[in-house]
Amino acid sequence: MKKTILIFVLLTSSIFAKLNVATTYTYLSSITQRIGGNLVQVTCLSSPKLDPHFITPKPSLIAKLRKKDLIIINGAQLEIGWLPPLLRSANNPKIQNGNKGFLDVSAAITLIDKPKTVSRSQGDVHPDGNPHFILDIHNSIIVGKLISLKLAQLDPSHSQIYTQNYKKFQKQMQHLAHTLKTKYKSCQGKKVIQYHELFNYAFKQYGIQNIGNIEPLPGISPSSKHTLALINQMKNNKVTTLLQDVYHEKKTARFIAQQTGAHIALVPHDVGAMRGTHTLETFYTSIGKAICQ
Ligand SMILES: [Zn+2]
Known part of the structure; x- marks a missing residue:
């Protein structure tokens, strides 16, 4: 009897295992949750009350990264001052830059304010261009699509659900973008x-x-x-x-x-x-x- 229960628990936990995702900012968590629904477990590494360029790389964040299947970052060097040491210390090969469990959403965005030359005379941050692209609602749709593709790649058996959720999200954001455009x-x-x-x-x-x-x-x-x-x-x-x-x-x-x-x-x-x-x-x-x- 005990053995049957154990097999049942193991089977159901593997069927319903959620993708364990870390994000660097709350907007990434919100979009991931919308696309992943109950198939993902999302943890955000920062608070939206803090300066996004300078999050303190606390040791508690290292522990949070150890068992993740995926990390989703803003990119465009917004995390350059705090994330790399955390990723190194977490020593989780899945989510290292260049591996399948690492997603930099800035890769899909056309950045503005690119400096002509990179030197301190251009300021202390933003050498790749302006990383605050999420402030334009249209970019949330591009990010949503990228996240849906990544979730489908890591969890192909649910790819249809991720695509459906993305399409719903896309419609909702397009509708809001239109409403705001008209209103203002x-x-x-x-x-x-x-x-x-x-x-x-x-x-x-x-x-x-x-x-x-x-x-x-x-x-x-x-x-x-x-x-x-x-x-x-x-x-x-x-x-x-x-x-x-x-x-x-x-x-x-x-x-x-x-x-x-x-x-x-x-x-x-x-x-x-x-x-x-x-x-x-x-x-x-x-x-x-x-x-x-
Ligand atoms: Zn900035």
Whole structure:
């Protein structure tokens, strides 16, 4: 009897074994969950409240990577400062770069803001171009497709389900993209400033004009000289909106707002970065609202 139960448990656990997936950011977890449904077990390695360029590579994250079948990363060097040592220490051959269980979704994206030369004079981060492509809703669809293909490759017996889930996801995101485009049509040409080059892809989506960044260069802290020049630029261009993310200091934005009369709009850079942005739908709706209203 005991033997029969054991065989049954072993059989059912192998039939219903879930793909064990790690992702580096919450948006990747959300998309993977939508495509994989109950066939995947997803763990995210970071919190959306933190600076995505500089996640602390805590030892607890190494343990999380040991038994994974797949890791899905943003790529375009966004994780370069924190993920490589974790992958090395986890010593899990399945998820090493170049192996089947490693997926870099930036491979499917056309990056913008590519520097002409790579040197520190271009800033501290983004040598491959702007890695914050997920801020444009259209890129979530491209990422969704790539994830569905990868899940089907690792778990071919459920490939039809992954394809169906992707098609449903694609329709939902296309519908939302259309709704947002119609709703915020009038904000085309609006002039704004932002802290870091986080929202450039969203600007492209909505036809927004970025007048400048609080950071003089990506990853370089604001200087008084640059801030004063930015204030002048804002006055000359009648900029009334300053976009602030959740993880940078807010002092500089408050000073600029005081000097120019601009209002500070807090914008989520990832799913769950702010209250009420825990789904892809509420995340993209919040971005549109914060930038355009
Ligand atoms: Zn960045």
